[in-house]
Amino acid sequence: MDVLSILGLLLGVTAILLGQHLEGGHLSTLLNGPAMLIVMGGTIGAVMVQTPLNTFLRALRMIIWAFLPPRIYFSETIQQIIAWSRTARREGLLGLENIDFEDIDEFAQKGLQLLVDGSEPESIRKVLDIEIDSREKFDQQGAKVFESMGGYSPTLGIIGAVLGLIQVMGNLSDPARLGDGIAVAFVATIYGVGAANLIFLPIANKLKTYAMEFSLHRELILEGIVSIAEGENPRNIEAKLLGYLR
Numbered sequence: 001m002d003v004l005s006i007l008g009l010l011l012g013v014t015a016i017l018l019g020q021h022l023e024g025g026h027l028s029t030l031l032n033g034p035a036m037l038i039v040m041g042g043t044i045g046a047v048m049v050q051t052p053l054n055t056f057l058r059a060l061r062m063i064i065w066a067f068l069p070p071r072i073y074f075s076e077t078i079q080q081i082i083a084w085s086r087t088a089r090r091e092g093l094l095g096l097e098n099i100d101f102e103d104i105d106e107f108a109q110k111g112l113q114l115l116v117d118g119s120e121p122e123s124i125r126k127v128l129d130i131e132i133d134s135r136e137k138f139d140q141q142g143a144k145v146f147e148s149m150g151g152y153s154p155t156l157g158i159i160g161a162v163l164g165l166i167q168v169m170g171n172l173s174d175p176a177r178l179g180d181g182i183a184v185a186f187v188a189t190i191y192g193v194g195a196a197n198l199i200f201l202p203i204a205n206k207l208k209t210y211a212m213e214f215s216l217h218r219e220l221i222l223e224g225i226v227s228i229a230e231g232e233n234p235r236n237i238e239a240k241l242l243g244y245l246r
Helices: 003-022 033-050 053-066 074-091 093-098 106-116 121-170 175-229 234-244
Strands: none
Touching (some): 053 121, 074 093, 074 234
């Protein structure tokens, strides 16, 4: 669990609510169903219009990363690659056929299959480079869905404010109904700006970070597999791959 994401969200929301309380305002004034509907419904609708279905679904699957980040085991992967290199050095590349592929990352499976098939190192690099690039772009597109939400929600907050003011102007003769319209106007703006800066944009940036981590992990696998194909000594491969560790 990403404690920093949870603490950051709680801290941001608490700071706003506490500030409202210290200024003498009632917390209940920040609860407004119509304003929430305008901002959140409008934001999601706008993003659905601009986003292809597969990218939108990818973004929904990725959101869990912000709170339950994926585990990326660089050290374990390096040790795994060293074991493969020793097997290849001892039994030849065909000896890698006996490896249990079920316990291996899908990307690594593809690289090992290319090794076993006797592909040239440069050919392996080209194939896996394309795979790395395409996967990173797909993950980045998922992150950009939330970045788009961060751009739309303040604008939808303004739309909510305008709708509230329209209601106010239409009821100037009835002072009893002015309060609800003004509340929607200002609370919608708070929802729009708050959601963008506390939820959507932070989540987008965190997802981009994890997308880059996955890409770096795949680059590590690529370098290891190409080094095995080139017949490098396992110790040299290990020394090279340790450069990926922080």
